Amino acid sequence: MPATRLNKTAQVSLPTDTEVRITRDLAAPRQLVWDAHTIPALIQRWMSGMPGWSMPVCEMDVRPGGKYRWRWRSDETGAGFGFFGEFKEVDAPVTMMQEEYFDPGDSGDITGAMPVNNPSLNRSTFTETKGVTTVVVLLDYGSKAARDAAVSTGMTDGMEISYKSLDAILVEQQGG
C-alpha cells in the first residue's frame, strides 16, 4: 500500500435506510482530534461553522451517562436552536456514542425539517494512520423518514442544480 492519501473532503453515504455516515480525514494526531471534539472551548471554535451564527452554549460531560448541550444563536435575530443528549459510551480517544435530541428553540423555518422528539444515536470513531486521523460519524435516526428529514435540512431554496457530480454520487453509492 502506498502512503495514506489524505482525503480532505467530507464523504457522505447512506449505509442503511435509517443511517447517514460522514467520513473525513484530518491532518492531526488522534488525541488532538479527540480534544477538539470533547473540550468545549475547542468545539466552539469549529462547530459554529455557519456564517452569521455563533455557538454561545457548549456544555460537555464526556463520560458514560454524562450530559451535553449545544446551542447556536443568530447574530442578526438572536434566535437559537441546538442539540442536547447523553453519552452512552466513551472510550477516549477512540470512540464515543451519544443519544442526541434536536432542540428547535425559536429558530423557526431555518431548521424546519429536523425531527423533534426523535433521538438519533451518534457514533464517532477516530482512527490514526501516520499522523492522519480519520473521523467516521454514523448517525442512526431509527427510521427512514427521520433520517431523510435530517438530511433534508441541508436543502436550501434556489440551490443551483449541479449536473457535473454524477461520478461523485456513483462513487459515494458504491462506497456506501
Added chain:
Amino acid sequence: MTQIQRLDATFTALADPTRRAILARLAQGEATVAELTEPFAMSQPAISKHLKVLERAGLIITTESGQRRPRRIEAAPLAEANTWLENYRQLWERRYSALDELLVHMQAAPPKSKRKRH
C-alpha cells in the same frame, strides 16, 4: 411523486452495481441494449430488466432513432439526488474546514493550560 419518493426511486435504482455500471456507460453517450449488454457477462433479457428499473426511476429514456432504440441518460433525477446529499455534505465540510484550521493552530502552539490526557 414527492421529492422523497423521487429520491427513493433514484437511490433504489442506484443500489445495484450493474445498474451503476450501465449509467456510467450511458454518461459517455447513448447506447443500444446490445451495446450495453456487450461488456457484461449477462444475457440481454437480464440487462433489459435493469434498464426497465432505470427507466421507471426516470434515470434513462429510450430515444427513437430509426430501427435503433438507443438509451440515453437523464440527468435531472441524479442531479436532484446529488444536490440533496451535496448540500448536507457541505454543512459538514464547512465544519471540518474550520476544524482543519483549529488543528493547525493547536499543533503550532499547544495551549498553555494543561490538557487532560486519558
